[in-house]
Amino acid sequence: MLKHCLCGEEMSLGLRTVIFARKVNINNVPVYNCPGCGRNDVFPGIKEDVGKLVGQLGAKPTPGSIPFDQVHEWAGVLSQALNDSDSLQATAIAKATEERIDRLLDLLLIASSLEDEAWKSEIHMRLSQLSAQYVS
Numbered sequence: 001m002l003k004h005c006l007c008g009e010e011m012s013l014g015l016r017t018v019i020f021a022r023k024v025n026i027n028n029v030p031v032y033n034c035p036g037c038g039r040n041d042v043f044p045g046i047k048e049d050v051g052k053l054v055g056q057l058g059a060k061p062t063p064g065s066i067p068f069d070q071v072h073e074w075a076g077v078l079s080q081a082l083n084d085s086d087s088l089q090a091t092a093i094a095k096a097t098e099e100r101i102d103r104l105l106d107l108l109l110i111a112s113s114l115e116d117e118a119w120k121s122e123i124h125m126r127l128s129q130l131s132a133q134y135v136s
């Protein structure tokens with residue numbers, strides 16, 4: 001989970017609101033922050049998904065806010081881990097990830113037994129969002 005800033009300080013991972021086109025608040029986006037120089041970096045594994053979301057909003061988005069932790073599983077897991085402890089600890093994140101994956105696999109069993117293809121592919125998409133963290 002640790003990352004060092006260009007300035008040499010250790011960055012900390014947290015959930016922040018990213019404002020897009022001055023109109024849309026994207027809440028609970030995983031972002032690394034540097035206490036030394038104030039630099040913010042969107043968590044590498046989710047950059048592409050934030051980009052996709054912004055792409056869907058288009059050039060003239062309707063003002064409002066989007067709870068990213070409900071759109072993206074990894075943000076959801078981090079938000080769960082933050083609920084369980086005051087700061088984001090690797091162990092709490094690992095526990096929350098494991099629980100969420102177990103839950104999604106349970107759902108996948110139900111979706112399979114119902115032969116609900118649309119639901120199954122949605123669950124596969126959510127599971128892949130959780131593995132994106134390792135890609136970074």
Ligand SMILES: [Zn+2]
Nearest residue numbers: 005007034037
């Ligand atoms: Zn820095």
